[in-house]
Amino acid sequence: MLTLANPALSSEHLTGGEAGASLPTWDNRLTLRGDFFWSEIAQPVANVTLSTTPALITRQKENLGLTQARGFELAGEMHITARLQVSAAYLFVNSTVVSFAANPSLQGLFLPQVAQNQFGLQVSYVGRS
Secondary structure, eight states: OEEEOOTTOOOOEEEEEEEEEEEEETTTTEEEEEEEEEEEEESOEEEEEEEEOSSOEEEEEEEOSEEEEEEEEEEEEEESSSSEEEEEEEEEEEEEEEEOTTOGGGTTOBOTTSOSEEEEEEEEEOOOO
8 A cells, every 4th residue: 555645735623512411420439421522624634545456555645625523422430349440431423524525426425434333341440559
């Protein structure tokens, strides 16, 4: 694979917002959190495939027109004991190409570098010091 430089790249610009809430419950042993977010990136830098042969894929960094990411995250944290804690989170992201004048066929497609569904689980134990 070969990625060509592009001296004509311009800076990316992000516009967005986020709102969330946290709810401690069960004598502060359980905390539930939720967030909603929205962002638009103007002129994001992406690798665009220029040509493909059996021996070589040639790409170049280019500015896309506009991408958008909208989604939410739900998370919880529970203190099982004073030393043992369990945390879990789910993230949903709908990240798409809104506009790209150089290749309109990409409009409406998902960004392949952004997983739409993500889940995390963590168990923590703090030993004596």
